[in-house]
Amino acid sequence: MDRERILITVKTYPTLSRKYGETVCTAGVREDGSWLRLYPVPFRRLDETEQYRKFDWIECDLVRSRSDPRPETRHPADTKQLQPVAHMDAADNWRERRRLLLETAKVHTRLQSLIDGAKANALSLAVFKPTRITGFVCEQEDREWDAVKLAEMRDRANQREMFSEEAWRETFQVIPKLPYSFSYRFEDADGRASEMQILDWEAGALFWNCLRSHGGDEKVALDKVRVKYMDRFSQTDLHFFLGTTQEFHFRAPNPWVIIGVFPIPYEWQGKLF
Template sequence: MGKQKILITVTTYPLPSRSYDELVCTAGILEDGSWIRIYPIPLSWLKQVKRDTGFQKYTWIELDVKERTDDFRPESHSPTNYDVKILSNPLNTKNFWQERKKFCLKNVYTNKAKLLSDSKQPQNISLATFKPFEIIDFVIEEDSREWKNEWKDLRKQTDLFAEVDSNPEKIIPKVPYKFSYTFVDDEGISSTLMIEDWEIFQLYWNCLKQSNGNEKQALDLVKAKYFDEFTTKHDIHLFLGTTMQWHRRRAPNPFVIIGVFYPKKKSQLSLDL
């Protein structure tokens, strides 16, 4: 593809369930509204870019990419190098995120069956924006407190996460909980999908600090934002993506939530739009 102008919308939190070279996955939207997945993205590089440029989500970048030959999903690409050019500040949130909506909401699914149909051959759609008819629950489940040993071993074999301190738990702390949304589509069909966006896991750590280490209080704060506030005050769209493992196996629903798009509802009058 060569150099592409990409609006970065998603950075997923590294999880041991992901394949080796998807430890960090970044996705974005091209000017025509189509999705692109970029991996692998070294965490050390991503952190350096943020430190040097203040790079954030909803920033336009220019990056030289090529299609991945080992991934059947049409959106999947790899950087040919990591010489990224930052083209803009993050798109503003004025007028209920109007600038962001112009690109992020160009192509929106509302029907589960339609999305799953398009995810099958020959289209193999693996990234999408989905508008739930209603979000009916926010599910919190306990998870392991340690990364899997096999994932730790993989990290020792690569410089993807090269840091001064090479302890994986210190670089990428393991969140001991899983978060999911249960929602229905425009036909009332229900789905429960895990949320793998970096943002919700970082929110957990921030809430844990705010709660002086009390995990229950931290979880209550996460739910208060992602369920109580988001479902009443915000017009929620979900960025969905498939994991290659389950998409290849043609699982009944190979998608997870890789991002939440949350402009305020237009009925909510606020000075901070």
């Protein structure tokens, strides 16, 4: 068991797990720029004081995963420990975030090197700089969670095999499933064209917020998501936080997905005297 200090940079949209229930994948970097993945994290079941934001520093005890072979994956020894101890703000044009995530951490620019690294099980998390963004894609998905998996979760909850928190068990409701998936189309430093799905919680939350504020109009909500992720973010020095999924880490031709976006402002090239 290791005590770790981690800057949270990634929280994915919640998914359903037969074993763990509703969970999110949380990832971040140590002070030396190396990556860690925390899984499972029952984020919505944490007390308000235990929930954390992106760019919060957290300190917790972690143990290596016995079921997930990816090198950065750790299990929280106690999810009640996952409390923020500090926050890295965006002061001075994101100076501290830039220093840690774009200077201390390694930034990849070629997708093939990441694919090769995943196949060798050398890494499953990375900062990536696309050379050019060519599109943003919204595609319809199933609107309901898998009925079999959901039934298994409810049955395990009723049998007290899941959710030790009595209040959560009694009010158990899963988060709504996103009816759309979002993806970026981009080119890397080799000119390789790719399309990669975005699993960031913020993209899903933006869709639901826009849907509520525009009377349930899905077209308007999708347009709002596209404007932010394509039009606004294209005006920044956009980087991706990439991760592989455990299921496809070794098997997929390209196992990488976008688990977070980093729309950092361009760095000032000089100062006025």
